[in-house]
Amino acid sequence: MPFSGRPRRNPWKPYQPALGAALELDEVPAIEARTRGFLARLIALVSTAAVAVAGGYGLATGRYAAIEVVWAVAGPIVGAVTSHYFGPRRRDLA
Numbered sequence: 001m002p003f004s005g006r007p008r009r010n011p012w013k014p015y016q017p018a019l020g021a022a023l024e025l026d027e028v029p030a031i032e033a034r035t036r037g038f039l040a041r042l043i044a045l046v047s048t049a050a051v052a053v054a055g056g057y058g059l060a061t062g063r064y065a066a067i068e069v070v071w072a073v074a075g076p077i078v079g080a081v082t083s084h085y086f087g088p089r090r091r092d093l094a
Helices: 025-061 065-086
Strands: none
Touching: 025 065
């Protein structure tokens, strides 16, 4: 039977994943940690790039309002990420 472009469906199981395996519950904390690490790095890199671009624009034009606006947005986000990773450890979580 040639491939019709549609996946075969079992009427008793309406959703059948085509790829992957069952997710082991032991892997969930490791996946969450990798995701948090990726997001923290992404926020740091995007914030650094935005501040650098705004600083370059300020050096080129002599007006530095853009860097103030970028830092007003990026500063609290970077502060939240920094305080999460480098803040005091809570004893009840250990």
